Amino acid sequence: xxxxxxxxxxxxxxxxxxxxxxxxxxxxxxxxxxxxxxxxxxxxxxxxxxxxxxxxxxxxxxxxxxxxxxxxxxxxxxxxxxxxxxxxxxxxxxxxxxxxxxxxxxxxxxxxxxxxxxxxxx
Numbered sequence: 001x002x003x004x005x006x007x008x009x010x011x012x013x014x015x016x017x018x019x020x021x022x023x024x025x026x027x028x029x030x031x032x033x034x035x036x037x038x039x040x041x042x043x044x045x046x047x048x049x050x051x052x053x054x055x056x057x058x059x060x061x062x063x064x065x066x067x068x069x070x071x072x073x074x075x076x077x078x079x080x081x082x083x084x085x086x087x088x089x090x091x092x093x094x095x096x097x098x099x100x101x102x103x104x105x106x107x108x109x110x111x112x113x114x115x116x117x118x119x120x121x122x
Contacts, residue, residue: 052075
């Protein structure tokens with residue numbers, strides 16, 4: 001019984017589930033791989049940034065005929081096309097709504113005209 005006195009009581013806050021311990025261990029083991037992947041991505045992005053800045057500098061040095069405008073210097077063509085399509089679609093929706101409003105106002109004008117002007121005696 002004397003050995004029981006040597007055991008320290010543990011509170012519930014200090015007790016961890018086995019799954020929590022496994023998750024912590026996994027995070028510790030995968031941290032170097034995640035950091036290496038992150039560093040690789042950062043290096044690639046830095047290289048892309050440097051290339052882009054170099055192209056922009058070359059564009060600034062080009063003659064007026066060869067120089068590209070900022071809007072023409074598009075890298076993400078898919079995104080540009082998507083934005084253009086969305087803009088065209090939104091414009092079409094606005095145009096259709098404007099046509100409906102014009103037709104409603106014309107109908108209202110005709111009704112007012114019929115109820116007032118057309119009923120007046122000459």
